Amino acid sequence: MTSLPPVPSRPARLGTADRFLPVWILAAMGLGLFLAVAAPGLxxxxxxxxxxxxxxxxxxxxxxxMYPVLAKVRYSDARAVAGDKRLLVSSLVLNWVVGPALMFALAWIFLPDLPEYRTGLIIIGLARCIAMVLIWNDLACGDREAAAFLVALNSVFQVIAFAALGWFYLQILPAWLGLSTTSAEFSFWAITASVLVFLGIPLLAGYLSRRIGEATRGRDWYESRFLPKVGPFALYGLLFTIVMLFTLQGQQVIDRPWDVARIALPLLVYFLVIFLVGFVVGKLIGMSYERTxxxxxxxxxxxxxxxIAVAIGTFGATSGQALAGIVGPLIEVPALVALVYVALWLRxxxxxSPTPPASAPTPVGVAERV
Incomplete structure (x- = not known):
């Protein structure tokens, strides 16, 4: 691989796997659906x-x-993110004020007659991302250190605020507006376990990898020799996760296609609107493309x-709330892959700022952006 001197963290060319990432994702979705139908016992x-x-x-x-992405983060540089009050405040407002409020509004606009699906969407709006966002950010050439810091920050808020916001959006706010309310109990353990498993473990592994690698062999060896070897596993893990999701939930999607379509529409609107709002806010407050x-x-x-865990634990595995939770990632994955291309166009x-030669005309690949 030829290095690009001005930006050593980006490759000079893309491998076949990365150039055809949307194809591999669609293939993984198709494989999962096939396994769900052909081997229901699986x-x-x-x-x-x-x-x-x-x-x-x-x-x-x-x-x-997540491990390869977090292993690439320069944690010594991430400390500087804490001083960027524009980024921190705007992120907290978008994640914990605008995002949940937008999903609440869309759920009531699109699903006024389907309370179970509506509740499921509201729960999705409260569960802020701590996993796949690192992949989409990396593909779009975002600020890797800022992403790691914001994910950690949102994880803390998730443990603290999820249950309170659930109570507010399912009971208090609907009552104020004269709408029907929903009673739900949220497991503090489910929230904490999600944060610890899906962020804590890979974050600790990535941090230790960089600290130990740089201390023993130096940064040049770590970034030019070690990271290219572990980088492709981010793509493998992404595709494996997609196959598992569609294998686990594919039968429900096939059995209730109209319901899935009803749930998918507000989700698509949500992803597009909140994404564009984030870009507009970043541009207005003068942030760079990477941080925007x-x-x-x-x-x-x-x-x-x-x-999904909250919906199943509270309402049951066969509930409409659980189906809404299941549809969430099935729509999110292709939607946010498409938004990676939108981000590079907006750049x-x-x-x-033209996309670096290393990534034109397609997004920088998750397997090779090291």
Missing amino acids: GEALHAFSIGSISVPIAIGLLVM ATLAFTAAGNNFELA RKLFH
């Missing part, structure tokens, strides 16, 4: 392979996916594992 077996509210197959995929992209993707992503149009 889905049941995977469902049973859980520890508490954590699906072990999905956990394995997410951990494999990070702001937009951390606002648009959701912690689907937590949303040229709004920031007058």
Whole structure:
């Protein structure tokens, strides 16, 4: 691989796997649906392979996916992110004020007659992303250090605020507006376990990898020799996670296609609107493209594992709320892949900054951006 001197963290060329990332994602979705139909017993077996509210197959995929991205973060540089009050305040407002409020509004606008699906969407809006957002941010050439810091910050807020916001959006606010209310109990353990497993483990592994690697062999060896070897596993983990999701939930999607379409429409609107709001905010407050992209993707992503666990634990595995939680990631993955391309287009149009030669004309690949 030829290095690019001005930006050593980006490759000079893309591999086949990265150039055709949307194709591989669609293939993984198709494979998952095929397995769900052809081997229904496999889905049941995977469902049973859980520890508490954590699906072990999905956990394995997410951990494999996140470790290479977090191993690439220069943690010494991430400390500077804490001093960027514009980024921190705008991220907290978008994630914990605008995002949940937008999903609440869309749920009531699109699903006024379907309270179970509506509740499921509201729960998705409360579960802020702590996993896949790192992949989308990396593909869009966002600020890797800022993304890691914001994900950690949102994780703390998730543990503190999730249950309170759930109570507010399902009971207090609907009562104020004269709408029907929903009673729900949120497991503090489910929320904490989600944060610890899907962020804590890979974050600790990535941090220790960089500290130990740089201390023993130096930064040049770590970034030019070690990272290229572990980088492809982010793509493998992403595709494995998608296959597992569609294998686990594909039968429900096939059995209730109209319901899935009703749930998908407000989700698509949500991802697009909150993403564009993030870009507009970043541009207006004068942030660079890299941090603006990070702001937009951390606002648009959701912690689907937590949303599904809460919906199933509170309302049951066959409930409409659980189906809404299941549809969430099935729509989010292709939607945010598409938004990666939108981000790179906005980079040229709004920031007058051409995509680096290493990534043109397609997004920088998750397997090779090291």
